[in-house]
Amino acid sequence: MGAALEIRNLHVSVEGQPILKGVNLVVKQGEIHALMGPNGSGKSTLANTLMGHPAYEVTAGQIIFDGVDIVELETDERSRMGLFLAFQYPVAVPGVTVANFLRNAINARRKAQNPEDKGIPIPEFRKLLLQKMELLQMDPSFGGRYLNDGFSGGEKKRAEILQMAMLEPRIAIMDETDSGLDIDALRVVAEGVNRLRGPNLGVLVITHYQRILNYIKPEFVHIMMDGQIVESGGPDLALHLEEHGYVWLREKQANGDA
Ligand code: ADP
Ligand code: MG
Secondary structure, eight states, X not given: OXXXXXXXXXXXXXXXXXXXXXXXXXXXXTOEEEEEOOTTSSHHHHHHHHHTOTTEEEEEEEEEETTEEOTTSOHHHHHHHTEEETTSSOSOOTTOBHHHHHHHHHHHHHHHHOTTOOOOOHXXXXXXXXXXXXXXXXXXXXXXXXXXXXXXXXXXXXXXXXXXXXXXXXXXXXXOOSSSOOHHHHHHHHHHHHHHOXXXXXXXEEOOOGGGGGXXXXXXXXXXXXXXXXXXXXXXXXXXXXXXXXXXXXXXXXXXOO
């Protein structure tokens, strides 16, 4: 049976301020979910909380992954269990190539699982990297680029998608860049997810970009407003949103029948 990420009645505060107010969401291996919602609704707060960022305090609720409550677990422990969180390594690393970074990430995981591990042999690593780059239709020269050094939004996402392909997570959470509507970045994420999708991968794509369906075909769409998921549905929900915006949901909320 596949693993699932189950978010149950999750309440999260940042600097004592309640931001998430009872989020419920289940993402299973093999499923593609999109989480949408206006700016400031709490989407990135959810992503940061799932990743285990220390500034995000879980005040109530649970995050169950593969049957285990992971709220108290460190980021790397979550990662080792097969949860992938984009933005895990957002910093520029001068002098470290994409390939070296990925090899370190794989070796850290292997060492955590077995302290005796000597690391992935370089020929094996190269083969795996080329295989994944081919799958993602990436130019092999990308592996030789210095990580995040002058990367565009799209290139940062390309590095993240490649990292995801290499680590083969069970559930991945992709948050959009916070730099507004970066269509290039969204396209990279969408194409990557489309190429990697399959029965072993569950994905939660977080975006406020309403035309996401032009690039990716999620089976489930959720809308977050004011720290709660107020609507869930299929791809038609995103289409409805594209046409009508968030106003109808605000009205529905105000009328108390959401
Ligand atoms: P979204 O990603 O949906 O645009 P966010 O999760 O970034 O929304 O923000 C939700 C609310 O939480 C906003 O009011 C924002 O100001 C606040 N917030 C999020 N992260 C922090 C933080 N690290 N420090 C202070 N406030 C934050
Ligand atoms: Mg955000």
